[in-house]
Amino acid sequence: MKETTVDKVLGHPLNAWYVAAWDHEVNRKPLARTVANRPLALYRTEDGDAVALADACWHRLAPLSMGKLEGRDGIRCPYHGILYNSAGRCVSMPAQETINPSATVASFPVVERYRYVWVWLGDAALADPKLVPDMHQMDDPDWAGDGLTISVDCNYQLVLDNLMDLTHEEFVHSSSIGQEALSESEFTVHHDERTVTVERWMLGIDAPPFWLKNMRDKFPDFEGKVDRWQIIHFESPTTINIDVGVARAGTGAPQGDRSQGVNGYVMNTISPVTDRSSLYFWAFMRNYRLESQVITTQLRDGVSGVFREDENMLVAQQAAIDANPDYEFYSLNIDAGGMWVRRLIERQLAAEGRLPAPVAPVAAG
Amino acid sequence: MATSHAAVWQHATVVDSTALTDDIRRIVLAPDHPAKVDAGAHIDVRVPIGGVPDRRSYSVVDDGPDGRTLAISVLDSPRSRGGARAMHALRPGDTIEITQPIVDFPLRVGAAHYVLLAGGIGITAVMGMASVLRSVGADYTLVYAGRSRPALAYLEQLQNAHGDRLRLHITDEGNPLDVTELVGGVEPGTELYLCGPIRLMDAVRRAWIERELPYPDLRFETFGNSGWFAPEDFVVRIPRIGAEVTVRATETMLEALEAAEVDLMFDCRKGECGLCEVRVLDLDGDIDHRDVFYSERQKDSRGTMCCCVSRAVAPPGGIAIVTIDIS
Ligand code: FES
Numbered sequence: 067m068k069e070t071t072v073d074k075v076l077g078h079p080l081n082a083w084y085v086a087a088w089d090h091e092v093n094r095k096p097l098a099r100t101v102a103n104r105p106l107a108l109y110r111t112e113d114g115d116a117v118a119l120a121d122a123c124w125h126r127l128a129p130l131s132m133g134k135l136e137g138r139d140g141i142r143c144p145y146h147g148i149l150y151n152s153a154g155r156c157v158s159m160p161a162q163e164t165i166n167p168s169a170t171v172a173s174f175p176v177v178e179r180y181r182y183v184w185v186w187l188g189d190a191a192l193a194d195p196k197l198v199p200d201m202h203q204m205d206d207p208d209w210a211g212d213g214l215t216i217s218v219d220c221n222y223q224l225v226l227d228n229l230m231d232l233t234h235e236e237f238v239h240s241s242s243i244g245q246e247a248l249s250e251s252e253f254t255v256h257h258d259e260r261t262v263t264v265e266r267w268m269l270g271i272d273a274p275p276f277w278l279k280n281m282r283d284k285f286p287d288f289e290g291k292v293d294r295w296q297i298i299h300f301e302s303p304t305t306i307n308i309d310v311g312v313a314r315a316g317t318g319a320p321q322g323d324r325s326q327g328v329n330g331y332v333m334n335t336i337s338p339v340t341d342r343s344s345l346y347f348w349a350f351m352r353n354y355r356l357e358s359q360v361i362t363t364q365l366r367d368g369v370s371g372v373f374r375e376d377e378n379m380l381v382a383q384q385a386a387i388d389a390n391p392d393y394e395f396y397s398l399n400i401d402a403g404g405m406w407v408r409r410l411i412e413r414q415l416a417a418e419g420r421l422p423a424p425v426a427p428v429a430a431g
Numbered sequence: 432m433a434t435s436h437a438a439v440w441q442h443a444t445v446v447d448s449t450a451l452t453d454d455i456r457r458i459v460l461a462p463d464h465p466a467k468v469d470a471g472a473h474i475d476v477r478v479p480i481g482g483v484p485d486r487r488s489y490s491v492v493d494d495g496p497d498g499r500t501l502a503i504s505v506l507d508s509p510r511s512r513g514g515a516r517a518m519h520a521l522r523p524g525d526t527i528e529i530t531q532p533i534v535d536f537p538l539r540v541g542a543a544h545y546v547l548l549a550g551g552i553g554i555t556a557v558m559g560m561a562s563v564l565r566s567v568g569a570d571y572t573l574v575y576a577g578r579s580r581p582a583l584a585y586l587e588q589l590q591n592a593h594g595d596r597l598r599l600h601i602t603d604e605g606n607p608l609d610v611t612e613l614v615g616g617v618e619p620g621t622e623l624y625l626c627g628p629i630r631l632m633d634a635v636r637r638a639w640i641e642r643e644l645p646y647p648d649l650r651f652e653t654f655g656n657s658g659w660f661a662p663e664d665f666v667v668r669i670p671r672i673g674a675e676v677t678v679r680a681t682e683t684m685l686e687a688l689e690a691a692e693v694d695l696m697f698d699c700r701k702g703e704c705g706l707c708e709v710r711v712l713d714l715d716g717d718i719d720h721r722d723v724f725y726s727e728r729q730k731d732s733r734g735t736m737c738c739c740v741s742r743a744v745a746p747p748g749g750i751a752i753v754t755i756d757i758s
Pocket residue numbers: 123124125126127128143144145146147148
């Protein structure tokens with residue numbers, strides 16, 4: 067018998083692109099960020115290229131992120147002044163006339179795409195920019211919107227679980243997007259080697275407050291029932307883009323005519339920080355009323371409030387997991403999407419020789 | 432590099448030992464704790480020399496699945512200290528102590544062009560890099576220089592793997608390496624990875640600096656075991672502690688002083704960090720500086736030396752005597 071996934075939290079693949087920061091966060095002043103348990107010093111060269119160096123000087127491991135940028139692409143260690151270039155090579159050793167050829171810090175492959183700075187912490191020879199997950203709505207002229215970062219104290223997999231099953235909206239987000247129709251409606255799940263899709267349609271229902279407002283932004287006198295959709299697209303290992311929206315009931319949205327509705331994309335990509343903390347980068351993009359900065363800000367703030375409810379739940383869930391190391395997870399049928407995600411990630415971990423999962427911290431006593 | 436510099440010792444079993452040339456053997460080891468081997472990695476090996484365990488560094492040439500086996504290649508020339516002889520004597524089934532693979536000479540993927548330059552046995556340090564560069568489709572040239580065709584290890588394998596990207600320079604075929612021409616022809620944005628004898632390293636370094644190419648783009652690794660002169664016996668005097676020690680041609684000055692229980696500080700033991708510096712008070716003969724720590728100016732002043740790799744050479748018709756002070 068094949069074993070199904072049983073681990074509660076997962077280790078993270080290393081041969082993957084993870085977002086380290088929003089593009090606007092990486093500047094001519096070093097930024098300290100940890101991704102996949104690797105502290106990084108992020109900065110931009112004078113030519114505008116983003117750089118990710120290991121945030122520990124070769125000499126005595128002082129954090130380079132506390133140092134100063136120098137010259138076209140250099141960063142100087144704040145402790146004894148070794149100067150590195152953007153490739154992580156020592157360019158000057160103040161206390162001697164030569165340079166020790168071994169003096170290097172790791173410089174990780176970086177790709178800037180979709181308003182994010184992505185880093186690759188695994189085998190650099192495999193760092194193919196084509197493997198950056200598709201998040202094109204982030205900077206496509208047909209879409210407008212904005213997002214934020216949530217620093218959440220839980221294993222990244224719990225965030226993926228949360229996004230792969232939206233029936234939780236009924237209970238966690240009852241005042242904004244939750245409604246009974248969510249857990250009552252049927253859904254379908256598909257997967258291939260890199261993706262999992264969960265699709266759910268709710269036909270002829272009342273629009274919850276969040277969606278009623280969005281409909282009226284586009285159709286000011288909208289009244290009546292809607293057809294609502296949620297199509298969750300997971301792309302390995304940690305990106306989930308959710309196609310969401312509502313349209314006037316019976317106007318053909320399920321068949322592909324969304325002209326009588328509003329459509330958003332909830333863009334989510336999660337970067338493991340440690341085994342117990344994650345950076346959750348999200349944005350809400352829409353393809354209507356592109357000109358309205360007011361709507362952009364309202365949507366960002368609205369979704370931000372919704373996600374705070376998720377964050378509280380996730381932190382509490384992680385604490386309960388760690389406080390009950392002898393209790394197991396059980397599954398419901400609504401977990402199908404999340405379980406496929408776990409299986410794809412476990413396969414990738416196995417391929418990297420990195421199973422089993424990190425050991426849970428020892429509970430008190 | 433910070434992540435993999437520290438040595439973790441383990442046992443390894445010799446799986447195979449094959450002669451590649453008259454004086455180079457390929458030795459395949461199965462370590463007790465297999466680990467992935469990155470390009471540019473070496474292992475340190477404890478070899479008994481006259482019954483006393485000593486430490487040598489060898490580049491990992493290639494490795495089997497998941498690092499379950501790894502191959503090194505060992506040159507035993509008349510100039511070698513005793514370690515190479517002991518390594519050549521290893522036979523399948525023998526066990527030795529080795530470290531996990533250590534990467535002090537990492538390959539950076541992503542440069543516009545690469546030149547990998549190997550002199551003789553130096554090929555062992557860049558072979559793995561060449562396969563990585565080939566697999567990522569990088570623009571690279573592998574330059575392999577040596578005295579004669581039969582002395583070049585792995586030649587056929589490299590020709591098959593790298594085709595036109597391999598450039599051979601064979602002295603006794605009238606086609607020696609011209610360093611000035613090689614460095615002169617390097618395109619901007621090139622990283623040059625170099626492993627070879629000190630004369631070659633020195634020539635390349637000079638040409639590189641002369642052309643004002645970015646110094647950090649010149650990458651090299653030295654295990655400090657090649658010098659300007661053949662190793663010979665010499666005498667070290669330390670007036671501060673009233674010691675006189677003879678350094679045999681087959682051992683380093685640091686090893687000889689350690690054996691005589693002189694308490695010296697050191698770290699890299701390969702001529703890079705400068706921690707093993709001793710002050711030269713008086714010198715009968717000359718110094719063969721084999722380190723990369725001192726500048727030309729410092730070397731020429733003969734005021735200090737890195738005793739982990741550097742040696743004294745005799746004046747005509749005598750034996751060298753170096754009088755030093757220690758910290
Ligand atoms: S710790 Fe960076 S120079 Fe010393």
